[in-house]
Amino acid sequence: MSERLSQQPQSSQPPVLQLQQLTRVHGSGATEVHALRGINLDVFPGELVAVMGPSGSGKSTLLTIAGGLDVPTSGRVIVENTDITTADRKTLAALRRRSIGYVFQDYNLIPALTAAENVALPRELDGVSARKARGEAVAALQEMELGHLADRFPDEMSGGQQQRVAIARALVGDRRLVLADEPTGALDSETGESVLALLRSRCDAGAAGILVTHEPRFAAWADRVVFLRDGAVVDQTVRSQADSLLSGQAAEL
Amino acid sequence: MPRSLQRWLPRTAYSVYILSMSIRHGLLALLEHGPRYGSQLRSEFESRTGATWPLNVGQVYTTLNRLERDGMVAQSGEDEAGHALYAITDTGRSELRSWFETPVDRSSPPRDELAIKLAMAVGAPGVDIRAVIQSQRHHTVNAMQDYTRLKAQALAAIESGGSQERDDVAWLLVLEQLIFQTEAEARWLDHCEVRLIRLAAAAGRETGTAAPPAPVTQAPAAAAGPRRPRPD
Numbered sequence: 286m287s288e289r290l291s292q293q294p295q296s297s298q299p300p301v302l303q304l305q306q307l308t309r310v311h312g313s314g315a316t317e318v319h320a321l322r323g324i325n326l327d328v329f330p331g332e333l334v335a336v337m338g339p340s341g342s343g344k345s346t347l348l349t350i351a352g353g354l355d356v357p358t359s360g361r362v363i364v365e366n367t368d369i370t371t372a373d374r375k376t377l378a379a380l381r382r383r384s385i386g387y388v389f390q391d392y393n394l395i396p397a398l399t400a401a402e403n404v405a406l407p408r409e410l411d412g413v414s415a416r417k418a419r420g421e422a423v424a425a426l427q428e429m430e431l432g433h434l435a436d437r438f439p440d441e442m443s444g445g446q447q448q449r450v451a452i453a454r455a456l457v458g459d460r461r462l463v464l465a466d467e468p469t470g471a472l473d474s475e476t477g478e479s480v481l482a483l484l485r486s487r488c489d490a491g492a493a494g495i496l497v498t499h500e501p502r503f504a505a506w507a508d509r510v511v512f513l514r515d516g517a518v519v520d521q522t523v524r525s526q527a528d529s530l531l532s533g534q535a536a537e538l
Numbered sequence: 539m540p541r542s543l544q545r546w547l548p549r550t551a552y553s554v555y556i557l558s559m560s561i562r563h564g565l566l567a568l569l570e571h572g573p574r575y576g577s578q579l580r581s582e583f584e585s586r587t588g589a590t591w592p593l594n595v596g597q598v599y600t601t602l603n604r605l606e607r608d609g610m611v612a613q614s615g616e617d618e619a620g621h622a623l624y625a626i627t628d629t630g631r632s633e634l635r636s637w638f639e640t641p642v643d644r645s646s647p648p649r650d651e652l653a654i655k656l657a658m659a660v661g662a663p664g665v666d667i668r669a670v671i672q673s674q675r676h677h678t679v680n681a682m683q684d685y686t687r688l689k690a691q692a693l694a695a696i697e698s699g700g701s702q703e704r705d706d707v708a709w710l711l712v713l714e715q716l717i718f719q720t721e722a723e724a725r726w727l728d729h730c731e732v733r734l735i736r737l738a739a740a741a742g743r744e745t746g747t748a749a750p751p752a753p754v755t756q757a758p759a760a761a762a763g764p765r766r767p768r769p770d
Contacts, residue, residue, distance in 0.1 A: 339731075482690070502721045506686055
């Protein structure tokens with residue numbers, strides 16, 4: 286099984302995220318729950334990996350541990366060459382700010398701040414001057430064709446717009462790992478597509494992403510789909526050549 | 539055996555019939571834009587549907603002959619290069635109109651190999667039904683990934699506003715149909731798996747024994763049995 290899991294797309298660059306033999310046990314004794322059982326997963330720059338599985342399969346646990354919000358019972362989590370399971374608190378905090386971006390189901394934008402201020406916030410926390418952070422934020426929004434939203438407050442934006450701003454916030458600065466937990470969960474189908482299209486384009490531009498979803502149609506935007514069950518990877522798809530798809534076997538559909 | 543299965547079996551020729559009907563009407567729809575010759579119809583049919591259902595020229599001419607026999611098309615001279623042109627007749631036009639106005643029949647489902655396979659896998663000795671489901675899910679989601687990538691390309695083509703826009707939009711609609719179809723299949727597979735797990739758990743409770751559903755081959759044995767629900 287481990288040979289199959291290390292099956293990776295052709296990439297000359299090192300992975301942005303490596304999960305090695307990850308386990309997570311909640312509780313102990315009779316109530317012990319094995320949320321994760323020996324997960325191995327590498328995510329490379331330019332790659333979007335979808336994690337699918339029934340509820341209780343460990344999808345969200347995997348994501349929170351990958352982002353340093355929870356600690357594994359055993360195993361290693363390596364983000365940009367740093368093992369966050371052994372990093373001290375200060376290193377971990379810096380890594381979370383500088384390397385890892387989160388996108389949540391409910392957007393989590395700060396209501397009192399405009400879109401640009403929300404996107405600028407992680408950079409300001411990094412010690413970048415307010416003016417420079419604002420400039421970076423506006424540039425990031427413009428690059429994602431969200432420039433017109435820069436001065437709007439969250440309650441002046443639709444859910445889809447807020448979620449796209451949240452993706453901009455997740456990837457502002459040098460960060461290139463985005464962890465998205467059911468980012469389309471609160472959105473209608475069409476808006477969900479636009480959020481996925483943005484996530485996809487950020488990965489095409491070099492970011493690495495993990496998308497946790499139970500919606501196959503959204504998972505289908507990923508390069509790889511990893512199937513989780515009872516805390517273990519049971520299977521994963523590998524990207525094939527779309528060009529050959531509809532030539533030969535299509536008649537069988 | 540499931541009664542529903544018996545209902546499907548006599549329908550051997552049904553999907554073949556459906557495909558030939560849609561070629562007939564597809565050609566009529568293209569001919570409504572003006573007279574065309576055989577290989578031209580073939581390439582226009584394929585560019586509308588992205589070659590999802592490839593036609594050979596033989597099929598096109600066979601269909602044209604039948605349409606001519608039924609009075610729906612008529613030969614209409616040749617073009618400069620000497621290709622025999624066909625034109626739609628009034629009968630053909632009214633047939634086409636009624637095709638657009640009539641819903642496609644879904645009350646007699648064509649045979650579905652996957653449904654038959656799962657029906658046969660229930661209780662089949664030596665068959666791990668969860669592994670059957672997972673291997674299909676893998677394949678189905680993989681196909682969705684491919685369709686989604688093609689869809690992103692089609693959307694980009696439409697946004698760039700090329701001269702082929704009508705074909706691109708038609709192709710996009712066909713692709714999205716494939717995406718929705720595969721999505722429905724993936725959801726149904728999830729549903730089957732959950733149902734089997736629940737039934738096995740309930741059976742286990744009734745007999746007082748642990749009756750775990752067969753775990754997927756690669757999954758650890760502890761995959762079996764009801765689990766404490768936990769927010770995921």
